[in-house]
Amino acid sequence: DTGVSQDPRHKITKRGQNVTFRCDPISEHNRLYWYRQTLGQGPEFLTYFQNEAQLEKSRLLSDRFSAERPKGSFSTLEIQRTEQGDSAMYLCASSYYQTTNEKLFFGSGTQLSVL
Amino acid sequence: DAKTTQPNSMESNEEEPVHLPCNHSTISGTDYIHWYRQLPSQGPEYVIHGLTSNVNNRMASLAIAEDRKSSTLILHRATLRDAAVYYCISGMTTDSWGKLQFGAGTQVVVTP
Numbered sequence: 001d002t003g004v005s006q007d008p009r010h011k012i013t014k015r016g017q018n019v020t021f022r023c024d025p026i027s028e029h030n031r032l033y034w035y036r037q038t039l040g041q042g043p044e045f046l047t048y049f050q051n052e053a054q055l056e057k058s059r060l061l062s063d064r065f066s067a068e069r070p071k072g073s074f075s076t077l078e079i080q081r082t083e084q085g086d087s088a089m090y091l092c093a094s095s096y097y098q099t100t101n102e103k104l105f106f107g108s109g110t111q112l113s114v115l
Numbered sequence: 116d117a118k119t120t121q122p123n124s125m126e127s128n129e130e131e132p133v134h135l136p137c138n139h140s141t142i143s144g145t146d147y148i149h150w151y152r153q154l155p156s157q158g159p160e161y162v163i164h165g166l167t168s169n170v171n172n173r174m175a176s177l178a179i180a181e182d183r184k185s186s187t188l189i190l191h192r193a194t195l196r197d198a199a200v201y202y203c204i205s206g207m208t209t210d211s212w213g214k215l216q217f218g219a220g221t222q223v224v225v226t227p
Contacts, residue, residue: 044217102213
């Protein structure tokens, strides 16, 4: 297992376009998280799934953002009608959750630039 | 809002220990203290976590104050590969340890 992988690594788009990112978690991990990170700041939680169920969405996640995790495996994060303020690093993480000692394993992220 | 306070940056010489402080004065009795680090151009990486007593693993040691209002992450022998932003995180319930509330962290610079 090579860890959490994200695709693409970089995405440049024009304002108003839609973009979609993919995350492949570590196999057997039942939880998957999306975070967003802007330059000089720590990552901010966006949403997470347990298996295929989306359990929580941050208020940071506007209605232009949608995330899915069909069949509880890979996940996609789509941003519709992108804005310049959406420019950031989008990080995916996965974990095997039981009751305690949950540790997140992060991917290297997708860097989005909205022109 | 992040519930911890860390210095913005720290410098260390290679092969010397690094002590990274963290204040979490509003911590509750059941909150664990987690540390992650982020190397350049990578996602964060788990380092260590603890509740009350000191903890050790292959990466680092975590010393927790008796009143639990502060803690220190100890890198015993810094290497150039330890140059990263280190995040001290607390305040999550045990069913939501994945909802990490990152602050700005401490930038560790290691000089040869």
